[in-house]
Every structure is written in C-alpha cells, then in structure tokens.
Amino acid sequence: MSAGTEARMDAIEIQPRLADMARRSVEINGLQEQITVIREDLREYAKTAGNGIYDAITVNPPYMPVTAGDQNVNEHYAIARHEIHCTIEDIASACCRLLRPGGKLFMVHRPSRMLDIVETMRRYRLEPKRIQFVHPNTRSEANMILIEATRDGKPDIRLLPPIMVYNDEGVQIV
Structure with a gap:
C-alpha cells in the first residue's frame, strides 16, 4: 500500500x-x-453505525451454546466461550446488516458447529464460499474451522486443503 x-x-x-x-x-x-x-453490543451496533459500512468483517464468536458444557466461573471467560451475549444467529444478522453487498465475512469457529453456521449464514444472505479445517497434526481430527462467506453471493463453495499446525514430530509448522 x-x-x-x-x-x-x-x-x-x-x-x-x-x-x-x-x-x-x-x-x-x-x-x-x-x-x-x-x-x-454487536447486536445493536448497526443501529448506530449504519448499514453496509464494511467491506470485510472477521469474527471469532463464542463457540458453545449456553446449554453446552460447564460454564467457567469467571464471567469474562464464560461470555467469551459461551453464547451468553451473542449467538451464531446474532452474528449472521449483524454481519448481514453491516456488510456491503459483496462484502466478506471471515469466521473462526469449531467444526462441530459447521452445519449450524452454514445454515444460519445462508438465512441471512451470507453465502459460504471457502471452508478450511485446522488440525493440530495429521493424526488428529480438526479442532478449528475457517469459513469465508460473501454477502449476497451465489451458491458455490470450495473446501480448501487442511492446515496442520504441527508435523508428526510435534514441531510447529504454522
């Protein structure tokens, strides 16, 4: 630049x-x-900021529904990890309002929530375009998922090669 x-x-x-x-x-x-x-509060932000003001949004939302697993006793951790103040639906709704048509949404989440995420994004005109799984190593299942969506995009999704964080010897490669 x-x-x-x-x-x-x-x-x-x-x-x-x-x-x-x-x-x-x-x-x-x-x-x-x-x-x-x-x-x-992201759920209220578009009311003051306006609609269609961003070209791209990156989110790392809470991964777990309120009813899943034990909540941390530390309020700050609980809010960051559980959908106490913000659900996948809240994220999709807010991002649909805040992104310009053709704008990109980049989300980091857990693979176990992939179907919920894709279904919810599509309800809010956020079309998933690229999905990539992140694995700790070649012997472990994915523990993170990266999803790129386009506001008002046409259906067409690509599954990218997986990212491996460590090689088989335990040496970090990413």
Whole structure:
C-alpha cells in the first residue's frame, strides 16, 4: 500500500474490561490511526453505525451454546466461550446488516458447529464460499474451522486443503 491508504479497522467488543485492554494494546503499538476499539453490543451496533459500512468483517464468536458444557466461573471467560451475549444467529444478522453487498465475512469457529453456521449464514444472505479445517497434526481430527462467506453471493463453495499446525514430530509448522 502507498502512504495514506492503510486500511481502517474497527474492533467491536461487548466486555468493558476487554475493550479497555484492546484500546491499551492499540496505543502501545501506535496503531490509533488504523484501529478504533468500540465498546458496543454487536447486536445493536448497526443501529448506530449504519448499514453496509464494511467491506470485510472477521469474527471469532463464542463457540458453545449456553446449554453446552460447564460454564467457567469467571464471567469474562464464560461470555467469551459461551453464547451468553451473542449467538451464531446474532452474528449472521449483524454481519448481514453491516456488510456491503459483496462484502466478506471471515469466521473462526469449531467444526462441530459447521452445519449450524452454514445454515444460519445462508438465512441471512451470507453465502459460504471457502471452508478450511485446522488440525493440530495429521493424526488428529480438526479442532478449528475457517469459513469465508460473501454477502449476497451465489451458491458455490470450495473446501480448501487442511492446515496442520504441527508435523508428526510435534514441531510447529504454522
């Protein structure tokens, strides 16, 4: 990129403590001109920010429904890991409003939720385009999934080669 054309990014965080940590990190790294941390509930954000304002959105939402597994006693961890304030449906709805037509949504999630994610994205005009599984090593099943979707895209999905984090000797390769 040439000078003055750096991408601008907004980071939306519902938890005040984590939003403050993110703001401090942005300042420490001198990125205030590029990154704005906004303490907001994603479900309400489009009402104040407007529709179709983003070219791309990256999300790493809570992985587990409220009813799944034991919730951490630490409120901050529980909110980050369980769908207490934000479900897959909330994410898809908000992203549909916030993305311009043709805009991209990039999601990191758990493979066990893949069908829920794809079904929900499609209900909100977010067409999954590329899916890639992340495996700890060649002997383990995937523990993460990367999904790219396009707002108002046509049906056409590609399954990309898997990513292996460690080789068979336990040496990190990614």
